[in-house]
Amino acid sequence: MTWKEKLLQSALEGSRRDLSRLLTMIEKGEELAMSKGEENHDYMILGITGPPGVGKSTLVGRIISYWKDRGKKVAVLAIDPSSPRTGGALLGDRVRMDSANSGEGVFVRSLSTRGNPGGISASLMAMSKLLASCGWEKIIIETVGSGQSEIKIVAFADKIVLVDGPDRGDIIQAEKAGIIELADLVVVNKSDVPSALKVAENIRSAFSFSNENDSPEVLLVSAERNDGIEEMMQLIQSSESPLWRSRIKIRERLLSLWDHRLMSSPMLNQVIDDIETGSISLEDGLDILSGWKNE
Amino acid sequence: MKIVMAKPGLDGHDRGAKVIARALRDGGHEVVYTGLRRTPEEISRIVMDEDATALGLSTLSGAHDVLVPRICELLRESGMGHVMVFLGGIIPERDHGKMFLEGVRAIFGPGSKTEDILAFLEKSESRIEKNLPIGVFNDDGWHWN
Numbered sequence: 001m002t003w004k005e006k007l008l009q010s011a012l013e014g015s016r017r018d019l020s021r022l023l024t025m026i027e028k029g030e031e032l033a034m035s036k037g038e039e040n041h042d043y044m045i046l047g048i049t050g051p052p053g054v055g056k057s058t059l060v061g062r063i064i065s066y067w068k069d070r071g072k073k074v075a076v077l078a079i080d081p082s083s084p085r086t087g088g089a090l091l092g093d094r095v096r097m098d099s100a101n102s103g104e105g106v107f108v109r110s111l112s113t114r115g116n117p118g119g120i121s122a123s124l125m126a127m128s129k130l131l132a133s134c135g136w137e138k139i140i141i142e143t144v145g146s147g148q149s150e151i152k153i154v155a156f157a158d159k160i161v162l163v164d165g166p167d168r169g170d171i172i173q174a175e176k177a178g179i180i181e182l183a184d185l186v187v188v189n190k191s192d193v194p195s196a197l198k199v200a201e202n203i204r205s206a207f208s209f210s211n212e213n214d215s216p217e218v219l220l221v222s223a224e225r226n227d228g229i230e231e232m233m234q235l236i237q238s239s240e241s242p243l244w245r246s247r248i249k250i251r252e253r254l255l256s257l258w259d260h261r262l263m264s265s266p267m268l269n270q271v272i273d274d275i276e277t278g279s280i281s282l283e284d285g286l287d288i289l290s291g292w293k294n295e
Numbered sequence: 296m297k298i299v300m301a302k303p304g305l306d307g308h309d310r311g312a313k314v315i316a317r318a319l320r321d322g323g324h325e326v327v328y329t330g331l332r333r334t335p336e337e338i339s340r341i342v343m344d345e346d347a348t349a350l351g352l353s354t355l356s357g358a359h360d361v362l363v364p365r366i367c368e369l370l371r372e373s374g375m376g377h378v379m380v381f382l383g384g385i386i387p388e389r390d391h392g393k394m395f396l397e398g399v400r401a402i403f404g405p406g407s408k409t410e411d412i413l414a415f416l417e418k419s420e421s422r423i424e425k426n427l428p429i430g431v432f433n434d435d436g437w438h439w440n
Contacts, residue, residue, distance in 0.1 A: 017374050020346040088320035094341070095330035101337040107344055110327045 008032060011134050016107070019134050023109055026126045029264065043132040045139045046236065047154025050163030052144050055189040058223040059163060060142050061097035066233050067138045068105055075107040075136035076100065077127060079120065079143045079153070082112040089113075093142065107136060121153045122260035125253075128156070151182055155252035159236055161185045162216075164203070166195040181248055183216050184239045187232060191220040214242045265289045296416055299347040301329040301338045303366065306356035315351065315383060318409035324416065335362060339369035342378055349379040349419070349429075359386055359394070367397045367431045376432035379419055381439075383407070398431030401439035415439045 001009075004025070011019040026032065046063070048056055060076060067074045076097070082089035089112035094100050100108040109127075113120055128139050143153050154160055162183040180186070188200040200220050207215035217235055221228030241249070262268070271285040280288075300316045302309050309331055316326045327345050329338065342350050350370075354362060363382065370378050381401040382394060391402055401415050418439065419429045428434040 017343055020343055024346040082325070083320065086321055086323040088323040089325045090316055090320040091325065091327045092316075095328060101329075101333065101341065108341075109344055109346075112325050 004030075004032070011130070014135070016104075019107075019130070020109070022130060023127050026123050026130065027111065029123070032126065032130065043137050043139060044159070045128050045132075045141065045157045047157030047160040048140060048142045048163060049144075049151055049154055049160065051165075054163050054165035055096075055223050056142055056144070056163050057093040057096035059187070059189060059221070060093070060140055061099050062223050062226060062229045063140060063233070064097060064099040064106055066229060068099065068103075072137045073105050073107075073135060074138045074140065075109075075131045076140045076142065077109050077111060077124060079111045079113060079124075079141070081144060082114050087114070107131070121156065121256035124153065125156045152252050152256055155182060155249050155256065159184045159239065159241075161187055161232075161236065163187045163189055164199060165190050166193040166199055180216075181245065182252065184241060184245070185232070185235055186216050186218045188218065188220050189223055191222045191227060192225055196220060262286075262289050296349055296420060297325045297327070297345060297347045298349045298351055298416075299327045299329065299338070299342050299345055300351045300353070301333050301341065302331045302353055303333055303335060303338055303362045304354055304356050304358045305332060306354065306358075307331055308355055309353070311355075311383060312351075312353040315353070315403075315409070315412065318412065319351075319416070322409075322413040322416070335365040335369055338366055339373060339375070342370065342375060343373060347378065348423075349381065349416070351381050351383060353383045354386075355384045357385065359384070360390065363394055363399065364397050367399070370431050371398075375430075377428075377430040379429040380431055381412075381415070395436075395438045400429060400437070403440075 007018045007022055011022055022032065048060055050056055057078070060078070064074050064076065078091070078093040080089055080091045080093065091110035091112060093110060094108060097108065100106055111120070124141060128141070131139050141154050141157055160183050162180065162185070164186065165188065186203055188196050188203070190196050197220065200218050204218045207218070217239070219228060219232055219235060221232050223229070267288055271280070271288055274280045275282060275285050298319060300312055302312055312328070316328045319326045327341070327347065329341055333341070338350070352363060352366065359382065367380060370376060370380070380399050381403065382399055383403045386394065386402050386404060394402060400419070403412055422429050422437070427437070
């Protein structure tokens with residue numbers, strides 16, 4: 001048995017320390033060979049995304065408490081951007097998640113994008129799988145952003161919640177770009193601020209222009225005051241993804257896996273050099289990269 | 296390096312810890328800040344979940360005497376003896392020797408320069424490369440200051 005297999009076995013048997021070590025290995029790009037049987041069947045991956053400052057971490061703190069109170073084991077992967085200049089990162093989500101420190105039944109890992117928001121998706125997928133195999137029943141992925149690449153990160157989640165706040169209007173921008181289609185639920189946080197109501201109305205009216213009558217629900221909550229959280233959790237659990245949304249999600253998953261495979265090819269730099277000198281075309285380069293597979 | 300910055304105990308002032316967290320980020324490190332008033336047990340679990348290489352503790356209350364040994368002990372007990380611990384805040388000179396004996400590798404009091412802390416982390420990284428100990432298992436007694 002290799003060292004990695006030993007770690008995996010011990011993590012599956014409940015060692016938190018070894019689970020954490022394996023997550024680091026996945027983060028560094030290593031692949032874990034897990035057999036099908038090791039997957040826990042009863043788990044859920046929840047993606048929480050939205051622009052900075054709308055209260056995602058506080059909301060995640062509430063969701064942790066909600067599930068914890070119902071006896072569930074909750075794991076959180078909280079992603080923050082890293083500085084493009086130094087590569088460093090300040091991961092402060094824990095400060096707003098008091099419930100994150102509340103005991104054995106809650107596991108929180110902070111991650112930085114390491115300058116590659118697109119590429120992190122594949123490792124998040126692998127991390128979630130590992131957590132599920134180790135008996136974590138609810139897995140929350142929190143990412144910052146309202147742009148396309150950030151929402152793509154959580155395309156593999158079972159449910160996606162988009163969070164907005166008063167005086168932002170970012171989601172309406174997202175609606176224009178069509179990326180909101182991935183969301184199962186839209187939550188406007190800070191409902192205690194009067195302008196939140198207006199934001200929620202604007203989002204609802206933006207949805208009403210579309211022909212689909214299965215646009216996501218728009219819900220007002222206050223994470224700070226613990227207001228509307230029950231209703232939000234019930235909507236998360238009961239919302240059914242229409243077929244077209246499941247298809248978009250699968251499409252986005254394929255795209256992120258494709259990105260990941262291209263970016264992790266050992267030939268990448270060689271191909272870029274060759275295209276630069278003009279010895280091969282872009283199409284040739286793509287053929288070389290896509291022919292490579294990590295076995 | 297992945298570093299957890301923690302505020303153990305009851306004092307409510309974290310300006311210093313935040314300034315250091317920021318400086319370490321600018322130095323290219325990944326810093327997880329825990330927020331105020333964490334218990335030794337919480338801190339040890341956070342270090343485990345984050346699989347951090349180092350733990351920076353900031354305390355101003357005078358309780359370092361009790362908190363720091365407890366945290367170091369918890370790290371050792373839970374298989375994290377390799378984690379490097381450094382201190383900041385108000386740690387009187389006369390307590391430094393005791394802290395180093397617990398496995399602490401550096402103490403940065405008021406007036407410390409962030410460059411100095413970064414240099415310490417760089418030195419620690421080079422010790423990791425050479426397989427020299429930096430963790431709370433105080434094998435060779437090395438400390439920065």
